[in-house]
Amino acid sequence: MPGHFLGLQGANTLVTGQYQLSTRIIDDLVANAATGVIHGPAGVGKTFAVEANLERLRDVGDHRVSTCSLAFPSKPTMLRVAAELVTALTGTPPPTSRSRFHLISHLVGLLAGPPRLVVVDEAQRLNGECIELLRHLHDHSDTRFALLYVGGDGCWEVLSREPMLRSRIFRRLPFRPLPKDKVPDLMRSYHPIYADTDTELLLTIDDTYAHGSMRDWAVFTHTAAQLCTDAGLPGVTAEVVTNANVLLGAGLH
Incomplete structure (x- = not known):
C-alpha cells in the first residue's frame, strides 16, 4: 500500500465506494487488455487508489502483472511520448533515434510480451496526436496490454474529443469529493x-x-x-x- 499523504502516522486507508470501484475497473482492464479512464478534481483520492492497485498487481504471486506509469509535461510531442514510454517499459533510455516511427516499431515489440498495464497520469495534458499514438499501439495486432488514463480537471473533456478513443473506452470512473x-x-x-x-x-x-x-x-x-x-x-x-x-x-x- 502506498504511504499516506505527508507520512501521516496512524491513518487508515479509506475504502470508499470509489476506491472499491477503481480496483474492479483496473482488474477488468487487465483481464480484457482494455482501455479505461479514471478522472476527477485534484485531491479526491484517485492517484492514491491507482497507486495502491498498481502495488497490488505487482505483488500477486504467480499471477503478477507488469505495470508502468508515466506522466508528461504540458503539450508533449509524439516523439517524447514514444521515447518516455520506451524508458518506462525498459528502465533505460530508448535507442538513439530522431524518428518516432523507429521508436513505435520498438514499442510494438516491447508491448507484445506478457500481461501488462500501462498507466498514463495527467492525461489531460495530451494532445490529439499523442492520444492517437497510444491508441495505435493499443490496437496493434501484435500488442496486448491494458491502458489506463488518469487525469484531473478537463481529462475526460480532452479524451472524449477523440472519437477513435472514446469508442474504445471499456471502463470509466469519475472520482468526486466525499459525500x-x-x-x-x-x-x-x-x-x-x-x-x-x-x-x-x-x-x-x-x-x-x-x-x-x-x-x-x-x-x-x-x-x-x-x-x-x-x-x-x-x-x-x-x-x-x-x-x-x-x-x-x-x-x-
Whole structure:
C-alpha cells in the first residue's frame, strides 16, 4: 500500500465506494487488455487508489502483472511520448533515434510480451496526436496490454474529443469529493483523533477547510494531530479545530 499523504502516522486507508470501484475497473482492464479512464478534481483520492492497485498487481504471486506509469509535461510531442514510454517499459533510455516511427516499431515489440498495464497520469495534458499514438499501439495486432488514463480537471473533456478513443473506452470512473453525509463515519475510521468526535464538529471541519477533499482532510489531520499531541489530548476539540484552521489559513482569500 502506498504511504499516506505527508507520512501521516496512524491513518487508515479509506475504502470508499470509489476506491472499491477503481480496483474492479483496473482488474477488468487487465483481464480484457482494455482501455479505461479514471478522472476527477485534484485531491479526491484517485492517484492514491491507482497507486495502491498498481502495488497490488505487482505483488500477486504467480499471477503478477507488469505495470508502468508515466506522466508528461504540458503539450508533449509524439516523439517524447514514444521515447518516455520506451524508458518506462525498459528502465533505460530508448535507442538513439530522431524518428518516432523507429521508436513505435520498438514499442510494438516491447508491448507484445506478457500481461501488462500501462498507466498514463495527467492525461489531460495530451494532445490529439499523442492520444492517437497510444491508441495505435493499443490496437496493434501484435500488442496486448491494458491502458489506463488518469487525469484531473478537463481529462475526460480532452479524451472524449477523440472519437477513435472514446469508442474504445471499456471502463470509466469519475472520482468526486466525499459525500457530506458520509464524512463523519469515514473520518472516524480514518484516524484515531476523530474516533469520538461528534458529527457537527466533523462537518464543521469539512465546511471550513476540507470540502470533501481527501488530500485536504489529510493536511488538516496532520496539523490537528500535532496540536492534540502538544496539548496532551486524545482527540480533536473545538479549540483544536479553531487553531488548526488558523494555522492552515482556512477562510482566508
